[in-house]
Amino acid sequence: MKSWLIAHRTALLATLKLLLAAPLASFFNVSVIGVAVALPLTLHVLVTNMHAVVGRIPTTTEATIFLKPSATPSETMRLEKQLKSHPEIAKVQVVDRAIALKEISQRSGIGELVGNLGENPLPDSILIELKQAGALELVLATIRKDPAVDEVEADSAWARRFSSIVDLGERTTRLLAGLLLLTLALVTANTVRLQILTRRDEIEVSKLIGATDHFIRRPFLYFSALQGGMGALLGWGIVLWVVAELNPPLEQFAQLYGETYRLSTPSLEAVATVFAGALVASLLGALFAVRRHLRQLDAA
Amino acid sequence: MIQFNQVTKRYPGGLEALRSLSFQIESGELVFLAGHSGAGKSTLLKLIAGIERPTSGSVVVSGQNLASLKRASVPFVRRHIGLIFQDHKILFDRSVFENVMLPLDIVGFDRREATRRVRAALDKVGLLGKEKLNPVALSGGEQQRLCIARAVVHRPAILLADEPTGNLDRAYSLDIMELFKSFHQVGVTIIISAHDESLMADYGRRILRLSKGQFTQ
Numbered sequence: 001m002k003s004w005l006i007a008h009r010t011a012l013l014a015t016l017k018l019l020l021a022a023p024l025a026s027f028f029n030v031s032v033i034g035v036a037v038a039l040p041l042t043l044h045v046l047v048t049n050m051h052a053v054v055g056r057i058p059t060t061t062e063a064t065i066f067l068k069p070s071a072t073p074s075e076t077m078r079l080e081k082q083l084k085s086h087p088e089i090a091k092v093q094v095v096d097r098a099i100a101l102k103e104i105s106q107r108s109g110i111g112e113l114v115g116n117l118g119e120n121p122l123p124d125s126i127l128i129e130l131k132q133a134g135a136l137e138l139v140l141a142t143i144r145k146d147p148a149v150d151e152v153e154a155d156s157a158w159a160r161r162f163s164s165i166v167d168l169g170e171r172t173t174r175l176l177a178g179l180l181l182l183t184l185a186l187v188t189a190n191t192v193r194l195q196i197l198t199r200r201d202e203i204e205v206s207k208l209i210g211a212t213d214h215f216i217r218r219p220f221l222y223f224s225a226l227q228g229g230m231g232a233l234l235g236w237g238i239v240l241w242v243v244a245e246l247n248p249p250l251e252q253f254a255q256l257y258g259e260t261y262r263l264s265t266p267s268l269e270a271v272a273t274v275f276a277g278a279l280v281a282s283l284l285g286a287l288f289a290v291r292r293h294l295r296q297l298d299a300a
Numbered sequence: 301m302i303q304f305n306q307v308t309k310r311y312p313g314g315l316e317a318l319r320s321l322s323f324q325i326e327s328g329e330l331v332f333l334a335g336h337s338g339a340g341k342s343t344l345l346k347l348i349a350g351i352e353r354p355t356s357g358s359v360v361v362s363g364q365n366l367a368s369l370k371r372a373s374v375p376f377v378r379r380h381i382g383l384i385f386q387d388h389k390i391l392f393d394r395s396v397f398e399n400v401m402l403p404l405d406i407v408g409f410d411r412r413e414a415t416r417r418v419r420a421a422l423d424k425v426g427l428l429g430k431e432k433l434n435p436v437a438l439s440g441g442e443q444q445r446l447c448i449a450r451a452v453v454h455r456p457a458i459l460l461a462d463e464p465t466g467n468l469d470r471a472y473s474l475d476i477m478e479l480f481k482s483f484h485q486v487g488v489t490i491i492i493s494a495h496d497e498s499l500m501a502d503y504g505r506r507i508l509r510l511s512k513g514q515f516t517q
């Protein structure tokens with residue numbers, strides 16, 4: 001057998017010993033890592049699914065411009081002309097305040113009340129429709145600056161709000177993932193520290209009879225990688241379970257609105273990222289502990 | 301094989317364990333190291349194995365100056381040396397067999413060849429029947445033999461034995477000396493320390509006498 005193969009097999013055996021020396025502690029650690037991994041991954045799944053929902057909402061190309069109550073008919077006409085010549089705007093329709101009032105009183109059956117008002121409280125308004133959705137914000141921004149304009153309302157406002165919540169969710173996921181990876185590294189560092197302390201005699205003797213630092217370090221790194229990997233696997237399992245649990249009620253809920261909807265499971269990319277993150281964090285934690293405590297043993 | 305030039309070892313705290321020692325040991329020699337408790341015997345052996353570094357002077361082993369050796373190279377020097385520690389350093393969390401296996405695991409031996417060698421070493425020291433036992437179950441003399449087996453299993457060129465007959469009766473000590481003689485006969489360079497000189501006299505070998513960190517005649 002090649003010597004590096006033998007070295008790795010020896011390390012693997014030592015790793016197995018580490019695992020079996022404290023099976024309950026190992027199980028506990030894997031569980032902790034699993035839950036730590038499941039939290040951000042679940043959040044990620046939810047956020048991704050929300051993203052998909054937002055994607056389904058047709059982004060509007062329509063907006064309503066309300067003029068100031070003080071705006072004169074000539075000002076309304078000027079704005080109408082201006083909008084009609086705008087290259088991005090496909091359709092412009094002026095709603096006269098008198099017509100709007102009449103419509104409202106007819107539609108809502110509060111004609112009597114309106115009649116008693118004496119003065120029309122509604123401003124003139126202009127409905128516009130853009131050629132494409134992308135330009136909406138830009139166009140509205142210039143319209144808002146017009147002195148005759150009081151307020152501009154685009155129907156996509158709530159969609160925008162929703163998408164900013166999704167954005168917040170994504171940031172939270174990343175932050176949480178970072179914090180939990182740190183936790184994972186610390187948990188691993190602590191486990192390895194305890195292992196080194198309980199095996200200090202073996203480490204000391206091994207060093208005295210010619211073990212390299214690599215030889216000493218290897219089982220601890222393998223152990224941490226294994227623990228991190230199993231934790232990630234468990235975390236993935238937890239998320240799959242959560243999705244499976246949430247789907248039936250979600251489907252029922254969507255049916256109430258005549259929709260079909262299911263949560264999608266985490267993407268392969270997300271799962272790969274989780275595994276890589278768990279492995280790297282575990283290894284870094286282990287490396288930190290090994291470096292620190294082997295130095296201490298050296299000094300002793 | 302082993303050469304000390306003006307070696308001084310001062311431990312932290314200011315104590316000089318060895319003072320300006322110079323000597324040379326040829327390849328294949330068997331040398332005794334005598335001296336009272338605290339004379340510096342263990343310190344001298346530790347310097348040869350690179351466990352301690354000289355405060356001044358040079359320690360040359362197999363042509364390599366340990367004083368200027370990089371930390372990472374030290375393990376590879378130790379693999380050519382068999383060490384029998386004064387305090388044994390037996391691992392009680394594993395069997396006799398596994399204890400002797402440790403040096404071969406470190407070097408990265410093929411398992412089958414390693415098993416064969418461990419058996420041979422245990423056979424040599426008369427412990428073959430007890431390979432599966434935990435070392436706790438061994439007598440003091442047997443534990444000493446276990447240490448010897450572990451020190452020679454990787455067939456080192458140099459064997460350093462620190463008081464290998466420390467707590468044993470005379471007959472048992474003679475047995476152990478016979479073991480060392482047999483290693484010497486196959487060409488191993490051996491240094492054996494003891495505070496009791498009576499055992500050494502019979503062998504007519506060179507004796508290095510240490511007192512307070514210096515040689516006396």
Ligand SMILES: Nc1ncnc2c1ncn2[C@@H]1O[C@H](COP(=O)(O)OP(=O)(O)OP(=O)(O)O)[C@@H](O)[C@H]1O
Nearest residue numbers: 311312315317336337338339340341342343344495
């Ligand atoms: N790690 C250490 N730190 C400080 N002083 C030490 C250390 N090791 C040994 N010494 C001191 O150095 C001197 C020589 O110690 P050494 O262990 O070499 O003696 P020795 O000849 O082996 O004695 P013994 O026969 O009792 O084993 C002693 O005075 C001891 O106290």
Ligand SMILES: [Mg+2]
Nearest residue numbers: 341342343386
């Ligand atoms: Mg000593």
